[in-house]
Amino acid sequence: MFKFLKPQVSVVLLLTSFFCSSASIAQPSGNQAAGNQAAGNQATGNKATGNQATGNQATGNQAAGAQAVGALAKPWLNLGRAATPAEVKAWDIDVRSDFVGLPKGSGSVAKGEEVWEAKCASCHGTFGESNEVFTPIVGGTSKKDIETGLVANLARPDFPQRTTMMKLSTVSTLWDYINRAMPWNAPKSLKVDEVYAVTAYILHLAEVLPSDFSLNDQNIAEVQKRIPNRSGKVKFIGLWDLKAKPDVQGELCMSNCKVSAEVASILPEFARNAHGNIAEQNRFVGASRGVDTTKPPLKEPLKVAIASGIADSPKLAVAAPKTPLALAKEQNCLACHGVDQKMVGPGFREVAVRYKGNIKAEATLITKISQGGSGNWGQIPMPAQPQLGSEDVKTLARWILEGAK
Numbered sequence: 001m002f003k004f005l006k007p008q009v010s011v012v013l014l015l016t017s018f019f020c021s022s023a024s025i026a027q028p029s030g031n032q033a034a035g036n037q038a039a040g041n042q043a044t045g046n047k048a049t050g051n052q053a054t055g056n057q058a059t060g061n062q063a064a065g066a067q068a069v070g071a072l073a074k075p076w077l078n079l080g081r082a083a084t085p086a087e088v089k090a091w092d093i094d095v096r097s098d099f100v101g102l103p104k105g106s107g108s109v110a111k112g113e114e115v116w117e118a119k120c121a122s123c124h125g126t127f128g129e130s131n132e133v134f135t136p137i138v139g140g141t142s143k144k145d146i147e148t149g150l151v152a153n154l155a156r157p158d159f160p161q162r163t164t165m166m167k168l169s170t171v172s173t174l175w176d177y178i179n180r181a182m183p184w185n186a187p188k189s190l191k192v193d194e195v196y197a198v199t200a201y202i203l204h205l206a207e208v209l210p211s212d213f214s215l216n217d218q219n220i221a222e223v224q225k226r227i228p229n230r231s232g233k234v235k236f237i238g239l240w241d242l243k244a245k246p247d248v249q250g251e252l253c254m255s256n257c258k259v260s261a262e263v264a265s266i267l268p269e270f271a272r273n274a275h276g277n278i279a280e281q282n283r284f285v286g287a288s289r290g291v292d293t294t295k296p297p298l299k300e301p302l303k304v305a306i307a308s309g310i311a312d313s314p315k316l317a318v319a320a321p322k323t324p325l326a327l328a329k330e331q332n333c334l335a336c337h338g339v340d341q342k343m344v345g346p347g348f349r350e351v352a353v354r355y356k357g358n359i360k361a362e363a364t365l366i367t368k369i370s371q372g373g374s375g376n377w378g379q380i381p382m383p384a385q386p387q388l389g390s391e392d393v394k395t396l397a398r399w400i401l402e403g404a405k
Contacts, residue, residue: 005045005162048302061129070208094176095172097170099220103217104218104338106193107196107200107212108197108200108212108214109136109200109209109212110211110212112198112202119180119183119383121379121385122372122374123183123184131345131379136166137205139155139161140161140163141163141207142228144226148231149231151166151167154167166228167229167232169233170227171199171223174199175195175196183383185337185383197215201399206228208223208226208227208228209223209226271306274334276329277290278291324395324404325404348403349403352401352403365397365401366394368382369386369388369393369397370385370393
């Protein structure tokens, strides 16, 4: 900001400049003139320094003021920190349908068969037919579908089951899902080349690729042109057209609104505690919404139960010491085994009953957990758990044989 001098000061400076520069004025003696000049320079210098200091101070105040206003207008600027490149890279693993995000790599059908037999067949079957729990991956497509890009059986209401390959429209979706979610008991553990190989093996089972094919980041776009249902996408107008009716309808309420929702669905009693206590499985961020499934379901509405003290308000989950049950949850054992009842595999207490009094029970169970097996509890095989240390395997085996208490 500029500051203007007062008129009186301006006149004095103007007259001083005029008289000092005029040749018609008689000059004083040399020493006196030099002294006056020095004094004048000093005064001018002091004045300039003062002005400069004042200007700097004004600029500093102005900057500080702007910063304060900015902080008030944008209070979030001082929250958190920028993600590091390594953190972004760890999260940024999605692969788009145009293959942006697909990492370099390759995998053959033959290699995919090896990985499949070791890590996938226990749930999805040797030929992708799956077991009694999981939907088949392969089946229901034909060579004609590969030519047309539309799966004819999807139009048949009498067709018994829709498989993954019948519904799949982009090979990038298959690659991405295997990469981020498989195998079930150890997601994201496959190497990039193994993901390519398993994808190639599935496509070979569906007769999309020959047995000697190697899938890689360079030829995957060409493979997309052979996906049986590549042209089977449906565009839902309601999601794209702003004038269309939204697919979710809500009520606009401005007064006397409901403060609590009515129960619209419940967890069946037989499945209530099948995967352990839901209340203990919440994230440590945000409010806990898990129901304590170790207790009977509430008969009263939640707001009445809370008011009467029957149920506590939701609270943050607290990390418990690492017990055998916590270890079983950590290793995803409860995804296939219930504590009391059979799920994909037998319930833990069923195992305890069968092996009661067997002196070789602990050694047998340790082998089953670490190396896997099949035939003892039905046709669905138990996958090996090589990631578990010997002490953890022993802890789980003893806990199961003691009745999973």
